[in-house]
Amino acid sequence: MKNLKRSIYILSFFSMILLGGILNSCQEDNTASYNEVGDLFQPKFVLTAPLVKSNSIALVWYKVNDADSYTVELHLDNYYTSLFKSYTVTDTQILMDDIPYKTQFYIRVRANKTEGQFTSRWSNTSALTEARPVIVEILQPVQKVNITETDVTVNWIIDAANPADSISVVPASSKTLPSFGRKLTAEEINLGQAKVVGLEKSTAYNVNVYDNKKPRVYDRPYNQVTFRSSGPSAGQILIKNGDDLDKILRDNNSNAAIPEGTEYFLEAGSLFKITPFTISKGFRLVGGAGERPQIEMNGNWDIAEGAYLSALAFENIRFYQTIDASYFFNSGRAWTIGEVTFYNCVFNYFKRGFWRHQGNGKYKEVGEFRMEYCTLQDVGGHSGPYGTFALGSAGADNFKKAVFSNCTFMKDYYGTTNNTLNFKNLFDYGTSAYPIYLEYNNITIYDYAYNRALINIPNAVGSTLIFKNVVLASPCGKVIQAIAAGCTTSYNNNYTTTDYLLGPTSIQGTALGISAANLFVNPTAGNLTIKDPNSPVAITKSGDRRWIP
16 A cells, blocks of 8 residues: 555656646636636646556546645546545645545546635546455354344354454445444454344345454454345235236335335236336246236336345246337346246347346345246347346356256347347356356357357356256357356366357257258247257256157
């Protein structure tokens, strides 16, 4: 940190020598436009980007003549509406030390003149602090037996090298509910256990224990765990054809009386139109048996900043989009979901991608993602596809487990004849270093991901990839674009048609020696039923089993 401070002082010193005269001459040229209101010159940064080291940001700008001080603001959004901290300094440099790790900050600087209270316009920049070094995980997951409607018992590992002296229990997605923070008693420290009372019912909370003897604030907490207090069991709401599903979901999303996990049962054969919104609590959308209900979407789902959702579930529904650059889910916020499930759903006309993460440093965690008996068909076709799953939060994506079984992915350049306008990957884990368990089991791929790699796990050391019972009947590229060191891969009982130009070796499979046109009944019309009941695919029940005759 001393080196960082020394660097900014040296930069500032040279900048004032080199450009002091320039600013004086510029003042004569530009002051005319500011004389009426007395504004000062807008600060100009020495470097194109702030200096970042660990969880500190250094910023240097050139001196503004007649300025008595400078205001520096750190915001959490690029609209400058979420102020994190404000500084007032008289120097032309600042070291914003010991701020949150792995956080994108939007920074602006203004010159001030005390006499007359004149100021300059803001100069804007941004910086992403580095990830926190490895955290010792002494805090244990909260067990259900230790949770009631109004209290929780928290346990941690007693470790002389990593002591804990205080605890906090903070609502995960509400800024209005009370938080709890206190020092631990000597008895609690000796037991490695503490009880916190006064919680709200059916509310998600984040728990931390701390070592407050550490000098730096953001090094004090150990690992964080999340739990939900007990509360009323989720009810079921019947949605009939003609009901305003969009309004019902929106109203209940902000209605504290509607519990997390509420199930919306959609009448079979019904049709609904919705504008997806930012979700703040989990729910289930379940279609009635028989003809799938249909939901027409003109946007994508998102999740509220900092929210903790226990589960999202979608069952027996056909979803389709009506806008061009469309996704099912697209988020640039930070949040946590315990479980996401899709069962027996069909997805059409999602033209740019299906599930996308963005937002540099915005941590997103999915405990388990499961898609079963689902079909993505007639998707893609946009000039800038991101892929079926594209996780791009600059390494802040933590998909712990993702399982796809008995699913079909087909025809991904909808509305065009250009098969390069397709989805980029089946699963692209971006630059995330969090290990993932990724499984594809009983999957059929047809006319999909033309010349594209299917799986990309370049940085997540120690991940697991299971690829079995897959029928690959498409001119895809490599199955694996990149995979990090120390990952486990397993291939079993996979088959390729002659459409897959790289052959079966890359997936340790068997070449069927026939094309997709000869394997399936009518693939161009979307019928992938296996023609020959004696085909190895039918005998071994590989691919999506719904196509086995």
